[in-house]
Amino acid sequence: MSKIRSALLAALIGATSMIIALDQVRAEDKSLTFVSYQGTLQDSQIKAWQQPYTASQNVQFENDSPPDGAKLKAMVEAGAVSWDVMDQGAAFAEQNCGKLLEKLDFSKIDTSQFPAGSVSDCGLPVYFFALTFVYNTEKYKDHPPTKLADFFDLKNFPGTRVLPPDISLGTLEYALMADGVDAKNLYPIDVDRALKKLDTIKSSIIFTKTNGALQQALVDGQADMGFAVTGRVIASAKAGAPIAPVWDKTILGWDALIVPKGTPNLTTAMDFVQFVSRPEQNKRFAELAGVIAATSKATPDYSDLNKTFNPRLHDETGDRVLLSNVKWWAANLNSVIAKVTPWMSR
Structure with missing residues (x-):
């Protein structure tokens, strides 16, 4: 009889444990906190990703911003993580994998649909953006620039130039290619050579924070040329800036979905990342946000304006669009900033 009681007790304990585990999963599945960059981008992520996921999985979302790395670090170190999924730069995913971020579950994700080198252990590509060379069509209507070297040619193309605040987006790479470096040999970046090339136009550069x-410099006509990310270029054009792109070599960067280490909703967060990886979600998001689709299986119906500034649609030779070397930038960003910052103030 005692053996029967023991068996029944063990079964009861097992059943109770299972019920508790199921209750934990159900509790976890109720909500996720998603962190991104506000504005049109996050609104598009809500419509393309969150709303259909809520409809199919009954998971509610809270949205927060910005996806601040220092705040995440403080959360993880304190063991009080309140964020579940974040949109962050690909280099951040490389730098903090296994430290501040969970490794992703790729068991249900077709990684072959993403460009080689863009998927990392802790980051899933969700959209690409170009650092686009644009010029003022009213300023240069009779003699427009056609190649990267023209950006650095003040004699034939006088005028002000504006640069993005993030040095890792492609400015140094463009300087090197304009100086004769082959696109295949950009990395490791020769920072001194790139800065020397930028020195030739420094007096005409507007540095932005x-x-x-x-974007305002392009819209107001303060800048005659510039390197700007896709979203800002499109927004500038919509605001009336008379700008056009130059399709020489174009650097693509990308953002990734990441999962903070210690999230209380790990299972649901991973499932949501898998959901976002689907081509139909990527297609819808690219259409709404005007960004470059992350997956080759997505076929967005872009507006005419978005088509104008999408480098993939203008790469007739197949060698004009280059992926940023995120691994190199993740390892070297701090040392590059330490060198570029004093150069800017000289």
């Missing part, structure tokens, strides 16, 4: 200020 935010992408908003860069």
Whole structure:
């Protein structure tokens, strides 16, 4: 009889444990806190990703911003993580994998649909953006620039130039290619050579602290040329800036979905990342946000304006669009900033 009681007790304990585990999963599945960059981008992520996921999985979302790395670090170190999924730069995913971030579950994700080198252990690509060379069509209507070297040619193309606040987006790479470096040999970046090339136009450069200020410089006509990310270029054009792109070599960067280490909703967060990886979600997001689709299986119906500034649609030779070397930037960003910052103030 005692054996029967023991068996029944063990079964009861097992059943109770299972019920508790199921209750924990159900509790976890109720909500996720998603962190991104506000504005059109996050609104598009809500519509393309969150709303259909809520409809199919009954998971509610809270949205927060910005996806601040220092705040995440403080959360993880304190063991009080309140964020579940974040949109962050690909280099951040490389730098903090296994430290501040969970490794992703790729068991249900077709990674072959993403460009080689863009998927990392802790980051899933969700959209690409170009650092686009644009010029003022009214300023240069009779003699427009056609190649990267023209950006550095003040004699034939006089005028002000505006640069983005983030040095890792491609400015140094463009300087090197304009100086004769082959696109295949950009990395490791020769920072001194790139800065020497930038020295030739430094007197005509507007340095910006935010992408908003860069956009305003294009709209107001303060800048005659510029390097700007896709979203800001499109927003500038919508605001009336008379700008057109130069399709020489174009650097693509990308953002990734990441999962903070210690999230209380790990299972649901991983499932949501898998959901976002689907081509139909990527297609819808690219259409709404005007960004470059992350997956080759997505076929967005872009507006005419978005088509104008999408480098993939203008790469007739197949060698004009280059992926940023995120691994190199993740390992070297701090040392590059330490060198570039004093150069800017000289």
